[in-house]
Amino acid sequence: MADPVKMLKLVKNDDAFILDKLLKHDKKSSCNFGSRHVSSSYKKQTDEIDKIPFNILIAEDNKINAELMKAIIESSAPQKFSINEASVKFNIIIAEDGKKALDIVFSPINIDLIILDLMMPLINGFDVLEKIRSCGSFGNPVGNIPVLIVSALNESSIISKGIELGANDYIAKPIVKNIFKSKVNSLINLKKLHDTLENSENIIMSLALAIEAKDKYTSGHSKRVSILAYNFGKYLGLHKEDCLLLKRAGCIHDIGKIGIPNDILNKTEKLSDNELNLIRNHSITSSDICKPLISLKKESYIVRYHHERFDGNGYPGELNCQNIPYLSRVLSIVDSYDAMTSDRPYRQALTMEAALFIFENEKNSGQWDPEIVNEFIKFINL
Ligand SMILES: [Fe+2]
Known part of the structure; x- marks a missing residue:
């Protein structure tokens, strides 16, 4: 020593x-930007990317409400839910209690948006939200999933508690179709913006590690x-x-x-x-x-x-x-x-x-x- x-x-x-x-430096590796095949392969690639589904979790114990929200999202023309892209495929998952919702959120499925009821069996919506947001402080991407509270509880104290715990928006039951759609649309775009920023950060982090590796x-x-x-x-x-x-x-x-x-x-x-x-x-x-x-x-x-x-x-x-x-x-x-x-x-x-x-x-x-x-x-x- x-x-x-x-x-x-x-x-x-x-x-x-x-x-x-x-x-x-690996002098052999260089990119060829002059290929005439770029446009067709680029188109194919972007088409493939468009097929990656946007995973929406509906945490709602009332089956009728859950199916109603699912139907609104699925029946809407895809472009209505996206400002920047022609098509977005939705994969909608329903959890009928708070525990199942958390199990799904922390599973390998990358959830992009959570529609969250407050009064649910086993674990209520506030506790679900608190658990999810507590991850954000430690850099876990789960902590940054947009959350839309959908609840029959419409007292101002309840709404403000939800927002303080980290919900991005709130909508009261009974659901008004157009308001629900516009709020979902807004949060989908928020998630996409966040993903874009995160990808840019990850590229720089990966580059830094790759250089010294x-x-x-x-x-x-x-x-x-x-x-x-x-x-x-x-x-x-x-x-x-x-x-x-x-x-x-x-x-x-x-x-x-x-x-x-x-x-x-x-x-x-x-x-x-x-x-x-x-x-x-x-x-x-x-x-x-x-x-x-x-x-x-x-x-x-x-x-x-x-x-x-x-x-x-x-x-x-x-x-x-x-x-x-x-x-x-x-x-x-x-x-x-x-x-x-x-x-x-x-x-x-x-x-x-x-x-x-x-x-x-x-x-x-x-x-x-x-x-x-x-x-x-x-x-x-x-
Ligand atoms: Fe240094």
Whole structure:
């Protein structure tokens, strides 16, 4: 095992830190956008996508009401339920009690919309809704399924309770066909919009993991940073949304290295000033890649400053102390810890104890926020 004191010199050296990574570009793979077959295959593909059904769960113990809602949806011309597409195929599932509804929601079927009665046997609609929405705080897609409450209970306190618990809309019984259709239509489009945003995020996350997976030294780094940052955020008592921000930022923080040539990333000799600047620019590139996605705006901000130092000698902004975003300071420590405890081309991995030894001895060196380092040491020692 490497000597932690000897390793300290390497760990503190930005060049060494940055040289963690060996990215290999596959020059053989390139896309041919000039094919004349594109239009026909594209049409075929979009036709196939249109056939993917939109799964609607009707949680309703009254069989007549359930069948009525099902009939309204099925009898409507498909385009009436979709602003952007010519056809949407509906797969409607009926659950006659709250327990069955939850079983279906948490089954492998991807439910796209829930129409929810409040008074149901076994588990009532409020409890069903609460259970579903509690998943959203932890990034489970189930937590974001649109919910339309359909209920005979129409007191304002009941309606507001449903909305506060996370229902997207409410409709009173007896059902008025046109109002029901317009509300279902609205929530279908909301779900589609959400799916589009989520797909864009997933592409960036997958790209980030794919880039580093090509090299044995960097493989898994972002995923480990993502998970550790999320758990450290929870330990610090941060808001769930901030923990999720750390999770996503951890995943994409080094995506900007995609723009750095291999020969620079793999260089073992001292880097020139130009090369060093290019590498140091990766935090800005990571940030800029995410910036066009409004849903990753905060992550883009955190990632931009993950190489700032507490003493103001970091990059890109040479920000110091509290001027560095708090979550960037947290991410920086987790990033450093994972770099220390992973094998690198130029050194072996440090043990957890050796890495903590460095943090303990260097917490006032100016690299990291000493208060957060103290908490991190306690967190790792748990
Ligand atoms: Fe980085």
